[in-house]
Amino acid sequence: MSDIEITPALVPVLNKMFRFQWEKAQNCFVLLYPEGMIQLNGPAGEILALVDGERSVAAITSELETKFPDAGDLSGDIIEFLGEAHGQHWITL
Amino acid sequence: MANTGSPCNAQPTLPIISDDKAHGQPLWLLAELTYKCPLQCPYCSNPLDFSDFGGELTTQQWLDVFQQGRDLGAVQLGFSGGEPLVRQDLIQLIGGAHEMGYYTNLITSGVGLNEHKMAEFQQAGLDHIQVSFQASDESVNNMLSGSKKAFEQKLKMAKEVKAQGYPMVLNFVTHRHNIDRIDRIIELCVELDADYVELATCQYYGWAYENVEQLLPTRAQLERAERITNEYRAKLAAEGNPIKLIFVTPDYYEERPKGCMNGWGQVFLTVTPDGKALPCHSARMLPIEFPNVTEMSLQEIWDTSPGFNHFRGNTWMKEPCRSCDEKEKDFGGCHCQAFMLTGDMYNADPVCAKSEHHHLIEEARERAEAVVNNPDEFTFRNERNSKVFAKG
Numbered sequence: 001m002s003d004i005e006i007t008p009a010l011v012p013v014l015n016k017m018f019r020f021q022w023e024k025a026q027n028c029f030v031l032l033y034p035e036g037m038i039q040l041n042g043p044a045g046e047i048l049a050l051v052d053g054e055r056s057v058a059a060i061t062s063e064l065e066t067k068f069p070d071a072g073d074l075s076g077d078i079i080e081f082l083g084e085a086h087g088q089h090w091i092t093l
Numbered sequence: 094m095a096n097t098g099s100p101c102n103a104q105p106t107l108p109i110i111s112d113d114k115a116h117g118q119p120l121w122l123l124a125e126l127t128y129k130c131p132l133q134c135p136y137c138s139n140p141l142d143f144s145d146f147g148g149e150l151t152t153q154q155w156l157d158v159f160q161q162g163r164d165l166g167a168v169q170l171g172f173s174g175g176e177p178l179v180r181q182d183l184i185q186l187i188g189g190a191h192e193m194g195y196y197t198n199l200i201t202s203g204v205g206l207n208e209h210k211m212a213e214f215q216q217a218g219l220d221h222i223q224v225s226f227q228a229s230d231e232s233v234n235n236m237l238s239g240s241k242k243a244f245e246q247k248l249k250m251a252k253e254v255k256a257q258g259y260p261m262v263l264n265f266v267t268h269r270h271n272i273d274r275i276d277r278i279i280e281l282c283v284e285l286d287a288d289y290v291e292l293a294t295c296q297y298y299g300w301a302y303e304n305v306e307q308l309l310p311t312r313a314q315l316e317r318a319e320r321i322t323n324e325y326r327a328k329l330a331a332e333g334n335p336i337k338l339i340f341v342t343p344d345y346y347e348e349r350p351k352g353c354m355n356g357w358g359q360v361f362l363t364v365t366p367d368g369k370a371l372p373c374h375s376a377r378m379l380p381i382e383f384p385n386v387t388e389m390s391l392q393e394i395w396d397t398s399p400g401f402n403h404f405r406g407n408t409w410m411k412e413p414c415r416s417c418d419e420k421e422k423d424f425g426g427c428h429c430q431a432f433m434l435t436g437d438m439y440n441a442d443p444v445c446a447k448s449e450h451h452h453l454i455e456e457a458r459e460r461a462e463a464v465v466n467n468p469d470e471f472t473f474r475n476e477r478n479s480k481v482f483a484k485g
Contacts, residue, residue: 017260017288019196019220025118025166032196034221034262034289037120037168089335 004086004093006079008058012051012091020048031090047081051091057082116405118166119362119395122195123173123374124155126183127366130176131204133239133473134227136266136301136308139175140377141482148367152182154387156189158364161391163193167362170195175366178205184217191218198223200264203250204243211250211257222254223262229277233270239473251285263287267318268295268308270466275318279325279338287336292322294343298375300474302433307470309461315346345454349419350426350442357404357424362395370394372401375429379438404428411439413447 014020019032029045031038040048046067050060061075068074085091128143140146150158159170170190177183178201190197199214203224211222226247227237234244254261263282267275275292282290294315297305310318322340329336344351354361354373363374368386371377383400384393395401403409407420414425425431426442434443435450443450472478 016258021194023166023168025168030168032168032220034223034260035121035169035171035198037196 004083006057006082006086006093008061008075009056010093011053011056012060012082012085012093013053014048014051014091015089018090020051043077044081044085047078048085048090116356116395116401117359119162119360119391120167121169121171121361122159122162122167123171123361123363124158124177124186125173125175125363125365125374126155126177126180126186127175129179130174130202130474131179131240132176132202132243133475134237134266134300135304135471135473136268136295136299137474138296138299138301138374139474140299141303142479144476144479145483146365146367149180150364150366150368150386152185154368155186158368158386158391159186159190159193159195161386162362163195165392165395168194168196169198171198171200173200176202176205178210184210184213187214187219188217191220196220201225202238202243203247204240206246206250206253208253208257211253211259215257215259219259221260221262223264224251224254225264225266226278226281227266228271229265229274229281233274236468237270239475248285251287255286260288261286262289262291264291264293266293266295267310269310269314269461269464270307270468272310272314272318275321276325279322282338283329283334283336289337289339291339291341292318293339293341296341296343297345298378298429298433300472303472304470305457306460306464307467309343309345309457309464311461312346312458315342344427344430344442344444345457347444348446350423350430350444352423353427353442357428358395358401359405362391370398370400372404373429378429379432381438409439411441413445413449414441417447 017033021030021032023030026039029040029049031040046064047060050063057078061078065074082091086093127149128139128146172183172186177199187197197219198221199219200223224247226234228234231244235241251261251263263285265278295301295308301308319340322338326338358372361373363371364386365371365377369377369383370386371383381400381403384398389398410420410425414420426444428438430442430444431440432438434453440450441448443453445451
């Protein structure tokens with residue numbers, strides 16, 4: 001999906017076209033955009049919740065690995081998701 | 094989108110529950126704040142007899158409706174009309190809705206907007222502005238809108254929307270008078286740096302139904318426009334331009350009906366200026382008693398009112414819908430269209446080739462081949478013309 005290589009030092013930023021928030025009624029994180037909504041699954045929501053324009057890919061990875069110690073090495077999954085999110089124009093890098 | 098008469102395209106894509114009478118949450122709340130509008134578009138989706146409904150909810154009543162909607166799970170809120178800018182309390186409504194956690198959409202003609210107001214709206218929490226255009230060139234735009242200055246104002250406002258950092262949707266309602274300029278329309282949208290472009294072929298409700306002969310394009314016009322749109326999509330994607338072109342075909346050229354509103358009372362809730370709650374913004378024309386938000390809670394309206402349960406499930410269906418294996422996909426199509434064309438809202442949408450009334454659609458297509466474009470034949474949407482349709 002993505003034409004860009006995701007490296008640990010990159011800092012993802014949420015595209016200002018989207019608003020990210022927790023929706024109680026859906027019981028999930030969502031991305032809101034003009035007249036639409038994307039419901040995010042658990043892992044996608046956890047990753048995007050840390051995309052704040054300050055944390056690097058490496059920082060996001062280590063924070064999630066600390067939060068979910070049983071999940072093991074998450075870097076592959078996170079890079080894959082960020083690549084997809086970039087392809088969807090949800091984030092810029 | 095509210096001006097296109099195509100509410101079926103105005104909602105988030107979400108899963109549908111189609112068990113009998115089961116229903117989802119009203120994720121999309123469309124607040125038609127007023128029927129007043131400075132323009133006179135002959136395809137307006139407002140009711141023909143809008144002049145009969147002069148009353149408008151107060152600021153507090155609207156805020157109360159928004160909170161009730163949010164409690165029911167609504168997340169997208171559209172400020173529409175008429176022209177929502179006519180409401181002097183718009184900024185309070187935006188601010189209130191934003192605090193409740195809505196994603197707020199202003200659906201406007203741009204007439205009555207200025208950079209100062211736009212900045213204030215943003216501060217109050219407005220998320221997105223959709224500007225509607227009537228055409229890509231000044232004379233056609235102004236002829237269709239019934240205003241001499243509309244086009245210039247729209248261009249100026251579209252540029253300002255982007256300058257202030259809002260996401261921007263541009264909406265062009267297309268029809269036989271402007272669809273041949275689709276290349277120019279797309280180029281204008283690219284120049285204006287739109288994020289989304291709705292090339293919404295007119296849907297024939299409200300004023301558009303009254304003007305269908307002067308609006309419905311020929312099949313050749315439509316196919317050409319779709320081909321050119323696809324060419325631009327490929328070209329723009331290759332250039333790395335993230336602009337999204339959304340092409341809405343008129344269902345008059347389909348053989349199966351649309352799954353109208355993603356199902357009756359499934360995701361979409363409209364409240365009219367005077368507080369009537371509707372499952373789609375055309376439904377006011379149907380012989381159904383719809384509840385008013387001043388008399389019933391939104392939860393009761395959504396969950397248990399007879400109006401919102403009328404077409405939930407499929408026990409209401411007649412043939413050919415009842416035994417049709419596609420009934421879970423299109424729910425029998427659009428009840429308003431069935432009502433307008435056949436006089437019976439329980440009939441299958443005549444767009445469906447299985448409908449015994451499908452010839453009505455075929456005849457409209459045939460007429461489109463013979464019609465001569467003549468703007469003088471338009472019935473424009475204004476107070477004077479509305480009185481002709483009003484009951485008094």
